[in-house]
Structure formats: structure tokens, C-alpha cells
Amino acid sequence: xxxxxxxxxxxxxxxxxxxxxxxxxxxxxxxxxxxxxxxxxxxxxxxxxxxxxxxxxxxxxxxxxxxxxxxxxxxxxxxxxxxxxxxxxxxxxxxxxxxxxxxxxxxxxxxxxxxxxxxxxxxxxxxxxxxxxxxxxxxxxxxxxxxxxxxxxxxxxxxxxxxxxxxxxxxxxxxxxxxxxxxxxxxxxxxxxxxxxxxxxxx
Amino acid sequence: xxxxxxxxxxxxxxxxxxxxxxxxxxxxxxxxxxxxxxxxxxxxxxxxxxxxxxxxxxxxxxxxxxxxxxxxxxxxxxxxxxxxxxxxxxxxxxxxxxxxxxxxxxxxxxxxxxxxxxxxxxxxxxxxxxxxxxxxxxxxxxxxxxxxxxxxxxxxxxxxxxxxxxxxxxxxxxxxxxxxxxxxxxxxxxxxxxxxxxxxxxxxxxxxxxxxxxxxxxxxxxxxxxxxxxxxxxxxxxxxxxxxxxxxxxxxxxxxxxxxxxxxxxxxxxx
Numbered sequence: 001x002x003x004x005x006x007x008x009x010x011x012x013x014x015x016x017x018x019x020x021x022x023x024x025x026x027x028x029x030x031x032x033x034x035x036x037x038x039x040x041x042x043x044x045x046x047x048x049x050x051x052x053x054x055x056x057x058x059x060x061x062x063x064x065x066x067x068x069x070x071x072x073x074x075x076x077x078x079x080x081x082x083x084x085x086x087x088x089x090x091x092x093x094x095x096x097x098x099x100x101x102x103x104x105x106x107x108x109x110x111x112x113x114x115x116x117x118x119x120x121x122x123x124x125x126x127x128x129x130x131x132x133x134x135x136x137x138x139x140x141x142x143x144x145x146x147x148x149x150x151x152x153x154x155x156x157x158x159x160x161x162x163x164x165x166x167x168x169x170x171x172x173x174x175x176x177x178x179x180x181x182x183x184x185x186x187x188x189x190x191x192x193x194x195x196x197x198x199x200x201x202x203x
Numbered sequence: 204x205x206x207x208x209x210x211x212x213x214x215x216x217x218x219x220x221x222x223x224x225x226x227x228x229x230x231x232x233x234x235x236x237x238x239x240x241x242x243x244x245x246x247x248x249x250x251x252x253x254x255x256x257x258x259x260x261x262x263x264x265x266x267x268x269x270x271x272x273x274x275x276x277x278x279x280x281x282x283x284x285x286x287x288x289x290x291x292x293x294x295x296x297x298x299x300x301x302x303x304x305x306x307x308x309x310x311x312x313x314x315x316x317x318x319x320x321x322x323x324x325x326x327x328x329x330x331x332x333x334x335x336x337x338x339x340x341x342x343x344x345x346x347x348x349x350x351x352x353x354x355x356x357x358x359x360x361x362x363x364x365x366x367x368x369x370x371x372x373x374x375x376x377x378x379x380x381x382x383x384x385x386x387x388x389x390x391x392x393x394x395x396x397x398x399x400x401x402x403x404x405x406x407x408x409x410x411x412x413x414x415x416x417x418x419x420x421x422x423x424x425x426x427x428x429x430x431x432x433x434x435x436x437x438x439x440x441x442x443x444x445x446x447x448x449x450x451x452x453x454x455x456x457x458x459x460x461x462x463x464x465x466x467x468x469x470x471x472x473x474x
Contacts, residue, residue: 079453107422129450143279150447163453169440174451175432178243182428197424 034133034153035122037160041070041151042120042137049118064105072154072161073101079163080176081191084184088191096191099198106201120149128152132163243368243435245358254360255427261363262409270409282410284328289404290339291320291327296378300342304350309444312337341441344381345374349442358431363405366434 031037048062067073077100078085088096121138128134133153138146152164165172180194187193245251274282294317301310316332316339324331333339348370349355356369367375379385379397388396409416423429440448 075453075455078455079451110418110422129452132450132453134447134450148445152450152453154453164451166448168437169443169445169448170433170436171448171451173453174436175429178432179423179425179428182425182431186425194424201424 031160033125034151034155034160035125035135037070037153038135038137038151038162039120039122041066041162042139046118046120060105060109063109067105067108068101070162072156072163073104075154075161075163076104076173076176077101079173080180082177082181084181084191084194092191092195095195096198099195099202102202103198134166243355243358243431245431247357247359251358251360252427254362255430258360258363258365266405266409267413270406270413273406274410274413282407283330285403286407287320287324287330288327289400289407290330291317291324292384292400293382294320295384296382297340297342299381300344300347300378303344303347304342306342306444309340309342312340313342340444343371343374344377345371345438346442348374349438355435355438358434364401366430368434368438371438 031040045066048059048066054062074097077097080100081088081096085093118139118141121140123136123138125136126134131154133155135151135153137149137151139149140146148168150166151162152166153160154163155161163173183194183197184191187196277285294313298310298313298317301307301313315337316330319332319335319337320327320330323329330339353370355371359367359369359372361367361372364375382397384400385397388394419429420426436448
């Protein structure tokens with residue numbers, strides 16, 4: 001039998017996928033226009049979701065890399081904390097920034113399982129405020145109506161970064177901010193209450 | 204059958220009465236309600252959270268199992284037919300609200316859909332209109348009020364029906380009375396029909412969202428607050444007929460700077 005043992009093929013395939021994943025990330029970083037950036041980011045995300053033979057830990061690590069590369073996570077974290085950012089001590093801010101990143105990776109990695117067999121199509125681009133570009137896309141799923149997803153993209157020092165994702169009119173960062181501000185309010189207005197919950201979640 | 208004939212009027216009276224009660228609540232709630240970033244006021248949060256917990260319990264015990272069974276027992280084409288059918292039944296209400304909003308093109312779409320799907324689509328079981336370029340859209344009286352600038356008022360969690368607000372709860376009542384199927388059912392004593400229809404809509408929605416709702420419930424730190432925010436944003440989006448939402452200011456200097464806090468915000472933003 002000349003057939004390669006399946007685990008070898010699996011390892012090879014995983015390696016190839018990872019290589020193309022790294023290339024895609026690189027391409028996203030090098031993108032010349034916001035729409036090109038979103039298209040590349042979307043493609044690498046979808047490729048990441050459908051790749052086989054990858055351990056859950058590795059998948060989360062890949063997702064984390066993609067998130068940090070493509071999203072301005074510190075800025076989003078600060079927006080989400082809203083008015084409470086200023087009330088937080090420097091130590092609390094540092095801890096929050098770290099915990100928020102973990103929270104994002106965990107909650108979105110958990111949601112990834114529902115997706116599969118999608119493709120992303122860039123529909124249009126428009127200015128979003130003074131600084132940003134909104135890239136309108138459709139995520140096409142088999143047997144379901146397409147989902148309208150708008151990516152709010154800001155151009156950073158070296159590359160583009162996503163600062164908000166708006167799914168069918170629902171802003172990810174506003175939802176997150178409403179939720180966090182409710183947690184803070186219910187723990188007597190202290191940021192510590194939110195940090196405690198995030199710590200719990202991170203363990 | 205005097206009683207039967209009077210029932211709608213009694214119900215309508217009840218609606219006005221509850222509208223007045225709710226209206227009275229607005230006046231008292233206006234001061235107590237804190238405004239959140241997405242603009243929701245929730246002066247009755249304690250009561251709402253309690254109702255939310257009751258609804259979640261009902262969901263865990265009855266609604267989700269029913270939705271899971273429905274998805275397991277009825278093959279996909281059957282579920283699509285159920286969905287098409289309940290949607291087609293709502294066409295008159297959607298049409299009325301399209302017209303109330305002066306959206307004549309959308310009203311035309313709704314009318315064509317109703318005609319095509321009721322006839323060629325075998326009483327609404329098939330959605331043949333979408334294939335002919337007449338796509339479905341939703342409208343209700345809450346959206347109509349919203350399109351004339353009526354704000355949501357305070358947030359409400361209704362028994363079984365779930366998230367709502369003053370405007371939309373009132374709108375739901377108006378839509379109920381606008382609906383010819385409900386009127387016919389009421390006048391002929393078939394009270395089970397509106398209930399069965401609402402149940403079918405609920406189970407259909409729940410069955411299509413088992414994973415999404417489950418993940419949100421598992422990953423959120425405050426599921427109640429997340430749903431409240433999602434409800435507000437979804438309704439605002441529906442009122443805009445899907446036009447893009449206003450963009451919040453995202454900057455390192457922080458949103459919603461308050462007078463007197465500027466210096467502190469500015470000095471910390473430099474780090």
C-alpha cells in the first residue's frame with residue numbers, strides 16, 4: 001500500500017493550512033485598501049474555521065493571533081469600559097486590558113463553532129466618521145439568507161485595524177459596553193466588580 | 204351571542220386602560236430610569252429581571268425543548284413551510300404598517316407577496332414571491348410609531364413574549380387588532396387560533412436560534428443586559444429599514460467626556 005498514513009497527511013495538511021494562514025495574515029497586514037483588508041481578514045478567518053485536524057487549543061491560539069492582528073483590541077477595550085476607564089487606577093487599567101483581550105478571545109472562539117461553509121463578499125465601502133471606513137459585506141451561508149456585516153476600519157500606523165463589527169445593525173462594541181456598564185452598575189459602580197467577573201471567566 | 208360580539212370592545216377597552224396605566228408609569232419612570240449607552244431606559248429593572256428569569260425558566264423547561272423537538276421531528280422543508288405560512292398570515296398587518304409609514308413601494312411588495320404566495324404558493328406554504336424578486340420585510344405598529352419619531356420609552360420584559368418596550372408593547376396590541384385573522388377568530392369564538400399562531404412563530408424563532416442564543420447565554424457576563432442592548436439595537440435597525448446606524452465616537456480620549464473631567468481624561472489618555 002502506497003498510501004501515506006493518515007496522521008502524516010493530517011499533519012501535512014495542518015502545516016499547509018497554517019502556512020497559508022500566516023500568509024493571509026501577512027497579506028492582511030499589507031493590504032492597500034480597507035476593503036482588501038477586510039476581504040483578506042474574512043478569508044483567513046473562514047479558512048481557519050474550516051481547517052481540519054487542528055486541536056481546540058491551537059484553534060484558539062490561531063484565532064487570538066488573527067484577532068490581535070486584525071482588530072484594535074486595546075482601543076475597543078477602552079471604548080467598552082466607557083466612562084469607567086477614567087475612574088480606573090493605572091493597575092486596574094492594565095489588568096482590564098489584559099482580561100478584556102482574554103474575554104474577547106474566549107467568547108468569540110466559543111461562538112466560532114456555529115459557523116462553517118460560509119463565504120464573505122465585499123459589497124461597498126463608505127466613509128465612517130472622520131477617521132474610519134465602513135466596509136459593507138455579506139456573509140453567505142448555505143441554506144440561509146445572507147447576513148449583512150459592516151466592518152468599521154481605521155488605518156493605523158502600519159496597517160488597518162477593525163474597531164467595530166456591525167451585524168445586521170447591531171454594533172459589537174455598543175452591546176459589549178452596555179453589558180459591562182450594567183455589570184459595573186450592579187456591583188455598586190466599581191470597576192473592581194467587573195474585573196472580578198472577568199478574572200473568574202479567565203481562569 | 205351578545206358576549207362574543209362585545210368581547211373585542213372589552214379587549215380594546217382593556218388595551219386603552221393598560222395604555223393609560225403604562226402612560227402613567229412613563230411619567231413616574233422618567234426620573235428613575237438611567238439611560239444606557241444604546242439609549243435604553245429601564246426604570247423597572249428589578250421587575251424586568253424577575254420576569255426575564257421566569258421567561259428563561261419557561262424557556263429551559265418548555266420552549267427550548269419544544270423547539271429542539273420541532274427541529275428534530277419536522278424536516279427542513281416542513282419547517283420552511285410553517286415559517287412561510289405564519290409570515291404570509293402577517294401580510295395584512297405588514298401592508299397596513301407599510302401604508303401608515305407612507306412606504307408605498309414596500310406596500311406594493313407586501314401586496315404582491317401576499318397575492319402570489321396565497322395563490323401560487325398554496326395558501327402561503329411556499330414563498331414563490333422571493334424568487335420573483337419580491338423579498339420579505341417585516342413591519343409592525345411599533346416600527347410605524349418609531350418611524351414618526353416616537354421613542355421606545357422604558358424597557359419591558361413581557362411574560363413569554365420577552366423583550367419589549369412601552370412603544371412596542373402598545374404596537375403589539377394595535378397589530379393584534381389590525382389583524383384580520385385574529386378578528387375573524389375572535390368573532391367566531393376560535394380563541395385558540397391567535398394563541399396557536401403566536402406559539403408557532405415563537406417555536407419557529409427559537410428553533411432557528413438555538414445555537415446563537417445558547418452561545419450568547421454562555422459567553423455573556425450579564426445576559427439580561429446583553430439582550431436589552433440587542434433588543435434596542437435590533438428595533439432601531441428595523442425602524443431605519445436596515446439603513447446603517449449612527450456611529451459612536453471611538454477614541455483614546457474616551458467617549459462622553461463630562462465637564463470638569465476633561466483634565467483627568469486628557470492626562471490619562473497620554474500613557
